[in-house]
Amino acid sequence: MLLPRLEKGNVSCETCKATRKVLEKIEKEAEHCGKIIKYLVDFSRPIVLQKEKVDLNALLEESLSLMDFYVDDRRKIELSLAEDLPPVLVDSTRIKQVFMNLAKNAFEAMEEKGGVLTITTQLRVLVPKFSFAKDARGVKEPSPFIEVVFADTGKGIPKEKLSRIFEPFFTTKSQGAGLGLSICYGIVRAHRGFMEVDSVEGKGTQFRVLLPVKDDGDVQASA
Structure with a gap:
């Protein structure tokens, strides 16, 4: 202040x-x-991580509990969380920042017409050269990741702006620093993870966060 x-x-x-x-x-x-x-x-x-083993589902629910004021008759959350996910070694404060930022962006995108934010988690295996995540095609061997997806039914992002969404100081909002998503992207990459976005203007946006189950340094964290 x-x-x-x-x-x-x-x-x-x-x-x-x-x-x-x-x-x-x-x-x-x-x-x-x-x-x-x-x-x-x-x-x-520089991003300095204080890592600890956490239950990612529990961390996600804890993050969302701080966003209750966004939920009303017009904007809702639906969760589909996979059971028995392995623990991950992450900086819980940093990852909570990522989750809260993505949820906040989704709710703001649904401010005018309302909608549903659907959040899912699941265990995925990234395979070298054939990974479904574009940034993750440099993995050296099949590697388990936990995927967290934030999918909203908001206004979406124009196609011509989508490729720049993680750039510093770039924003689609009338007011904003244009650093929130860039910082989130940096946090995920510092965890040797990956972050992607898909969007259709007028229909909604989907962000995918992939965090490695193994913290063995096999995946390069440079952006």
């Missing part, structure tokens, strides 16, 4: 009301600038 919170007291005179509106607008813009500064700081720092 760059400005203190405004007190929401009763205001009687029109001048005070107008002044309050101006101050609230300034506060909103200051908060936006603060977020941009935070993104810039995060983006400029």
Whole structure:
């Protein structure tokens, strides 16, 4: 926060009301600038991971529990989580950041018309040269990954913008730093994982996050 919170007291005179509106607008813009500064700081720092073995389904549900205020009669979440997934070695704070960012983007994409965010998890095996994940075709041997898919029925992303979606400072929003997805992509790659997006304008968007079950360094993490 760059400005203190405004007190929401009763205001009687029109001048005070107008002044309050101006101050609230300034506060909103200051908060936006603060977020941009935070993104810039995060983006400029090397990603240092504090890894621990976690149940990815449990981590996902914990992340979504913090997003309840987005869910209403028009926007819903449906979960389809695979049972008996092996634990993964990840930085839980960082991966939670990825999950929350993807969920937030999905809810914002469904803000106008509503819709459903469907989140699925499953165990997948990436095979060298024939992987279904484009970025993962450099794996050296068949490798188990946990796939987490965020699929929304929102407004979608224009085809001409899709290839740039993970670029720093690129955004499809009217307000935004354009660093959220770029940071998420960097976090996933730092875990030797992969992240992909598919979208159809007017129908919805699907993000896929793949995190390795084995943390043996077989997959290169460079972006």
